Amino acid sequence: MKQIMFFLKQIHSFAGRVLYVNLAAMMAIGLLEGVAVLLLIPLIGLTGIIDFDSSSIPLAGIFSFMDDVPVHISLPVILSVFVILAITQNLLYQKITIRNTIIQQGFLRHLRNKTYNGILHSKWHFFINKRKSDLVNILTSEVVRASSGTQSVLQFMSSLITTMIQIVLALLLAPTITIFILLCGGVLVLFNRKFLKRSLELGMRNYELGKRYIGGITDQINGIKDIKSNSLERSRLDWYADITHEMQREQVEYMKLRTTSQVYYKAASAILIAAFIYIALMMFNAQLAQLMLIIVIFSRLWPRVAGIQASLEQIATVLPAFKAVQALQQECRVQEEFVENQQIDPMQLNHQIECKGVYFRYNQQEPDYTLENVDFTVPAYKMTAFVGRSGAGKSTLVDLLMGLNHPEKGEVLLDGKVLTKQNVLSLRRAMSYVPQDPFLFNTTVRENLQLVKPDATDEDLWEALQFASADSFVEKLPQGLDTLIGDRGIKLSGGERQRVVLARAILRKPSILVLDEATSSLDTESEAHIQEALERLKGKMTILVIAHRLSTIRNSDQVIVLDEGKIVQKGGFKQLAQDKSKVFNHLLKKQVEIAP
Numbered sequence: 001m002k003q004i005m006f007f008l009k010q011i012h013s014f015a016g017r018v019l020y021v022n023l024a025a026m027m028a029i030g031l032l033e034g035v036a037v038l039l040l041i042p043l044i045g046l047t048g049i050i051d052f053d054s055s056s057i058p059l060a061g062i063f064s065f066m067d068d069v070p071v072h073i074s075l076p077v078i079l080s081v082f083v084i085l086a087i088t089q090n091l092l093y094q095k096i097t098i099r100n101t102i103i104q105q106g107f108l109r110h111l112r113n114k115t116y117n118g119i120l121h122s123k124w125h126f127f128i129n130k131r132k133s134d135l136v137n138i139l140t141s142e143v144v145r146a147s148s149g150t151q152s153v154l155q156f157m158s159s160l161i162t163t164m165i166q167i168v169l170a171l172l173l174a175p176t177i178t179i180f181i182l183l184c185g186g187v188l189v190l191f192n193r194k195f196l197k198r199s200l201e202l203g204m205r206n207y208e209l210g211k212r213y214i215g216g217i218t219d220q221i222n223g224i225k226d227i228k229s230n231s232l233e234r235s236r237l238d239w240y241a242d243i244t245h246e247m248q249r250e251q252v253e254y255m256k257l258r259t260t261s262q263v264y265y266k267a268a269s270a271i272l273i274a275a276f277i278y279i280a281l282m283m284f285n286a287q288l289a290q291l292m293l294i295i296v297i298f299s300r301l302w303p304r305v306a307g308i309q310a311s312l313e314q315i316a317t318v319l320p321a322f323k324a325v326q327a328l329q330q331e332c333r334v335q336e337e338f339v340e341n342q343q344i345d346p347m348q349l350n351h352q353i354e355c356k357g358v359y360f361r362y363n364q365q366e367p368d369y370t371l372e373n374v375d376f377t378v379p380a381y382k383m384t385a386f387v388g389r390s391g392a393g394k395s396t397l398v399d400l401l402m403g404l405n406h407p408e409k410g411e412v413l414l415d416g417k418v419l420t421k422q423n424v425l426s427l428r429r430a431m432s433y434v435p436q437d438p439f440l441f442n443t444t445v446r447e448n449l450q451l452v453k454p455d456a457t458d459e460d461l462w463e464a465l466q467f468a469s470a471d472s473f474v475e476k477l478p479q480g481l482d483t484l485i486g487d488r489g490i491k492l493s494g495g496e497r498q499r500v501v502l503a504r505a506i507l508r509k510p511s512i513l514v515l516d517e518a519t520s521s522l523d524t525e526s527e528a529h530i531q532e533a534l535e536r537l538k539g540k541m542t543i544l545v546i547a548h549r550l551s552t553i554r555n556s557d558q559v560i561v562l563d564e565g566k567i568v569q570k571g572g573f574k575q576l577a578q579d580k581s582k583v584f585n586h587l588l589k590k591q592v593e594i595a596p
């Protein structure tokens, strides 16, 4: 019951008044069905087969006025009313089903939007600690499962209301039989509690399996090149066969559980009805009319009780999915980065970015800092490069400048203003970021570029492409700007992809451009193209570059060298190269040795 209330609260908070309208309509359906049962009393009398003694049946008196009406009139009248009631009830039922679907689909959409909104507005820290496939699983499978619980709850409510009304009518018609049926039903529901517990366990297993399944296939599809080139197909297929087998077993077990509990109800129904007719005939000398009522009431009421059990089991299985969605929403609330409720303009960086005494670590339980006492200034409209060995802390530092990581001590200042939750969005809108593995959609060059500026004209697009040294190769593509570039831009070379992404970054006309190892996987010619592009951009915006390849940053205005989370050198490229005892010179020498 706690679980039903939990679901009802959620649906209520979403649907509000509409829910009550539906519940009222369900009550009307129950009443109509009840009236149809009542009509059986004069019908039984009219058949004349049975010696109908209305005094033996409560409520039957209300039809006594029909005693004087001839059968050739009363029979068609009663049958017509019966047909009208049945049609009205079914029409109402159809309307309610549609309205319930509107509530359920609306609730699904509401759950999806709220969850995705929460995810997108969470801090970077949240993503660092989360497995991406778990988020995909919740957004695709679990949200749907959770909202299917809404349907079960509405079905449960409808069954419950109809049953209640029928119980009241049945109590008026035949109190002893009804109380007996109810007692038996109650005992069976109690007895079947273990089925609910088991349903909950199966729901939990289904959730875990779904998570593992999506996690596994996401990793494998992402790493398909490794799988193929290292001939790992067999082992991956074995994994897949195992997990799908487990999923199959879980579904079969669930079906076994559902059908077993229903078998109990059906078997109990047959036994009870036989026992009751026997007792009624042998002990109470019941009339045939009363026996017919027993059968009618029993056959109407009992399936409802069984239906309630089925809905409860259904709700129990989807509860883990609902709780997982809720837990994620709660986590996102705690991790909220900013509220996007007002029009925020991009900031214009005119003077400098400063890092003052910054300390940062990913895990505050650990003693060592990833960045320690970091102090530097990045002048606006200049190009600053961050270099250092792998793991020195370059990406962590740039993430801090982008407001993705937050200093534990110290502060980041933009034109003298501390970077906070309040101005981080304005900074992001002023920034374009080009990662090492750039992201392109499976569509045309044009649409990939217009992603950041939907109203960009052809002239704007070509200008950005020219700045990124990408114009000449785009011109040569079969359909130019309208050429499809495949999944993640697979039809372009690494260097071409990188330049399209750079063009996209430039199209936004950012105040700050960040390149995160954008040239490390490129050949020398592609690197030279990016270098040309950077040369063209110098002086137009503030450029931050993380570079493994030191040749890329030869023309930067300032180089910041990091080692084990500390700044060990700062200055111009040539100046740093001359200091033979320090890290920068060491890095340079290594690259010269590797170069052919």
Ligand SMILES: Nc1ncnc2c1ncn2[C@@H]1O[C@H](COP(=O)(O)OP(=O)(O)OP(=O)(O)O)[C@@H](O)[C@H]1O
Binding pocket: 128, 362, 363, 370, 388, 389, 390, 391, 392, 393, 394, 395, 396, 397
């Ligand atoms: N999400 C994380 N959680 C915990 N530690 C992390 C995380 N990301 C990075 N680190 C650690 O922080 C340190 C700095 O990593 P960072 O990625 O900033 O280095 P980097 O200089 O950019 O390295 P690379 O050149 O290899 O990309 C490393 O020791 C790394 O293991």
